[in-house]
Amino acid sequence: MLELLFSQNVFTHIPAHAVCTAIPVQPRAEINELYQFYFSKEIDSEKRGEGMPDKKNIYFTPTSKNVLLNGEIKYLLAGKHLFEINGRLREIVGEAPASVPRSNSVLNIGILLNPLTDLLDGLSLFFSFRNHQAEDRFYHALSNAKFTINGKTVEFENRIGTDVNGTKTLLDDLVKKESDISYRASLFINDIYRKRFMTLSDGNYRLKDFVNDFKVTGPLQEYFYEKNPEVFSKDILWLEIDLGLPFSFSDLNDLVVTLNCFPVVNRELNEYTHSVVKGANVIPLYTDDLFFDVRRVSDSSERTYKPRISADRESENENSYLVRQGGIARFDSRDARESIKNLMGLVRDEAAAFAIKGTDLISYELKQLDQIIARLQQRIDTNGAEHDLNSYLILESGNEYDKINVQYWTISGELANNIRQGSALSVYRGVDVRDKSVVLMTQTTGGRQKLSGEDKLNSLRRSLLSKGRVVTAEDIKALCLELFGNNITKVEVKKGIDIIHQAGKGMVRTIDIHIFLKDKSEIASDEVYQKTEILKLKLKRESVNLLPYRIMIS
Incomplete structure (x- = not known):
C-alpha cells in the first residue's frame, strides 16, 4: 500500500551538508562530485559496537561543479576599519577618523591571486553575516548590488558553481529530478546556501585586464592609500561592492568574506563489479554505512x-535497473531474516499444538518444515549474513x-552531523x-537516518491532506x-506587516509563524538556524500563498 502512495525516495536517508573552502595546486582548477x-x-563507546574502531571516516563531495582560483582575500575595507586577513585570522591595520567621510553601504575587498592566473570567470565569494535579524535585508541587497574590480564594472550572479552533477539541458534536469535522489539532494542543499x-559571471574576464589599473574611488580609500600605500599594491585586485542600502558599521565590521567556497554533501562513492545473465538479476549493494543512491x-x-x-x-525495460530498499519502504522494520526467525518460532509452537491433538500427519509435516x-x-549464520542489507x-x-560495473553512494546519517566549523578535511x-x-566554513548539519514508522505516518498524513502543498495554517x-x-x-x-527590503518601497503584509521550542530542547542554536532556513525554503517551494513568510523562534 505504501509503495502505491509514495516512491521509496520519499523515505530514504538524508545526508549532512556544510560549506567548505579549498585552494587548488594550479592557478585555476574545476572540481566536481567525484x-x-x-x-x-x-x-562514542556507547554508539559503536563491540570490536568496532574508535574512529570513522566521514566522506564529503561537492554538490556541483565549482571553479577554484589559487588566491586568497588579503584585505577588507568595511565601515571605518581596514582589516588584514590571514586565513581565518584578521586584524585591524587601520582606522579612519570621524572627519573622513565614509559609506555604510559600500564594501571593498582586496584579493591576491596567483600571477599566472588567466581566466577569472567563476570566481566565487561566500558571505557570513553575523546579525541574523538583518541578514535577509543584507543578502537581498547583496543580490542586487553593483560590482567593480579596480574601477571596471563586472557582473556577479547569485549562484553556486556552474551546474549540479553535469546536467546540460532542461530535459536532462527533468529526468534527473525524477530518478536521481542524490541530484535532488544536491539541488536542495544549494538552495539552502x-x-x-x-559568483563572477561568464564574461570572459581576464586578470591582465585589471592589473595595474587601480584607481582611488572615494575619500576612505584615499585616506588609507596615503597611510598604508603597501596595501594598494599592483598585485591586489580591489573588488568594490555597492549594496545600495545602509547597514550599521558594527554589522559590516563583523562581516566575513571567503574565496573558493562551495557546499559539500556527506556521501561516499562505492564501486564494484558483478556478473549477470540474460533476464532479471538481483545485485546486492553491500555497505557498512547507509545506502543513499x-x-x-x-x-x-x-x-x-x-x-x-x-x-x-516489459521488453522495453531491457538494459535497465530498479532500486529496491526493503527496510525503507515498509511501515515496520522487519526484514526477511527476522521474518524467518518469527516463522521458526511459530512452526515449533504449532507443531506442539498439533501433536497434543494427535494429528500425526500435520505434526510430521510441520516438523519437516521446521x-x-x-x-x-x-x-545464513555460516555465510555471515547478519548485517543489515x-x-x-x-x-x-x-x-x-x-x-556489470555498479557505482553507488553511501552516507553516514546522523554520525556526520556536528563536525565543527574550522575542521580540516583530508583529500x-x-x-x-x-x-x-x-x-569547513560552517558546521555540518542535516544528516538523518531513515524515517521511523511514526515519522512516515506524519509525512503520509501531510501529503494526503494537502497533496504536498502548503495552503492552510494547519x-x-x-x-x-x-x-x-x-x-x-x-x-x-x-498576520503581520514588514518593510520591503528594496529602495523606494513601503510595507507589505506578511504571514508570521511563531515556533515555541521546549525549555529543555536538545537542538543547538546552529541547528535551529539551519532548520529555520530549510523551513523558509520549503515554504517558498511548496506554498501557494503570495504573501512573504516571517519565522520567529521562541
Whole structure:
C-alpha cells in the first residue's frame, strides 16, 4: 500500500551538508562530485559496537561543479576599519577618523591571486553575516548590488558553481529530478546556501585586464592609500561592492568574506563489479554505512543502464535497473531474516499444538518444515549474513553473460552531523587540490537516518491532506512539526506587516509563524538556524500563498 502512495525516495536517508573552502595546486582548477574529502571522527563507546574502531571516516563531495582560483582575500575595507586577513585570522591595520567621510553601504575587498592566473570567470565569494535579524535585508541587497574590480564594472550572479552533477539541458534536469535522489539532494542543499554566494559571471574576464589599473574611488580609500600605500599594491585586485542600502558599521565590521567556497554533501562513492545473465538479476549493494543512491550502472562495453521506477517486465525495460530498499519502504522494520526467525518460532509452537491433538500427519509435516527452516538459518549464520542489507538492484540484462560495473553512494546519517566549523578535511580523491587547504566554513548539519514508522505516518498524513502543498495554517503547522519533531510545544500562525527590503518601497503584509521550542530542547542554536532556513525554503517551494513568510523562534 505504501509503495502505491509514495516512491521509496520519499523515505530514504538524508545526508549532512556544510560549506567548505579549498585552494587548488594550479592557478585555476574545476572540481566536481567525484572529488572526495573525509574527516576522521571519533565515535562514542556507547554508539559503536563491540570490536568496532574508535574512529570513522566521514566522506564529503561537492554538490556541483565549482571553479577554484589559487588566491586568497588579503584585505577588507568595511565601515571605518581596514582589516588584514590571514586565513581565518584578521586584524585591524587601520582606522579612519570621524572627519573622513565614509559609506555604510559600500564594501571593498582586496584579493591576491596567483600571477599566472588567466581566466577569472567563476570566481566565487561566500558571505557570513553575523546579525541574523538583518541578514535577509543584507543578502537581498547583496543580490542586487553593483560590482567593480579596480574601477571596471563586472557582473556577479547569485549562484553556486556552474551546474549540479553535469546536467546540460532542461530535459536532462527533468529526468534527473525524477530518478536521481542524490541530484535532488544536491539541488536542495544549494538552495539552502545560494543567498550567501556571489559568483563572477561568464564574461570572459581576464586578470591582465585589471592589473595595474587601480584607481582611488572615494575619500576612505584615499585616506588609507596615503597611510598604508603597501596595501594598494599592483598585485591586489580591489573588488568594490555597492549594496545600495545602509547597514550599521558594527554589522559590516563583523562581516566575513571567503574565496573558493562551495557546499559539500556527506556521501561516499562505492564501486564494484558483478556478473549477470540474460533476464532479471538481483545485485546486492553491500555497505557498512547507509545506502543513499545509485550513481551509474554500466556493462563491459561502457553502455549505461537506465533507471526505471516500476517493476514491470516489459521488453522495453531491457538494459535497465530498479532500486529496491526493503527496510525503507515498509511501515515496520522487519526484514526477511527476522521474518524467518518469527516463522521458526511459530512452526515449533504449532507443531506442539498439533501433536497434543494427535494429528500425526500435520505434526510430521510441520516438523519437516521446521528442519528445512533450521537448515536455512544455519546457512545464513555460516555465510555471515547478519548485517543489515536492505538495498539491492533488480537489473534487466539483454546479454547472455556480462560483467556489470555498479557505482553507488553511501552516507553516514546522523554520525556526520556536528563536525565543527574550522575542521580540516583530508583529500581522498582530487590531485589538484592542496591536501591541507580544505576547511569547513560552517558546521555540518542535516544528516538523518531513515524515517521511523511514526515519522512516515506524519509525512503520509501531510501529503494526503494537502497533496504536498502548503495552503492552510494547519499545513504550515504540520510542516513545522515534520522539521522540528517533538522539540516544539506549539506553532502559531498570524498576520503581520514588514518593510520591503528594496529602495523606494513601503510595507507589505506578511504571514508570521511563531515556533515555541521546549525549555529543555536538545537542538543547538546552529541547528535551529539551519532548520529555520530549510523551513523558509520549503515554504517558498511548496506554498501557494503570495504573501512573504516571517519565522520567529521562541
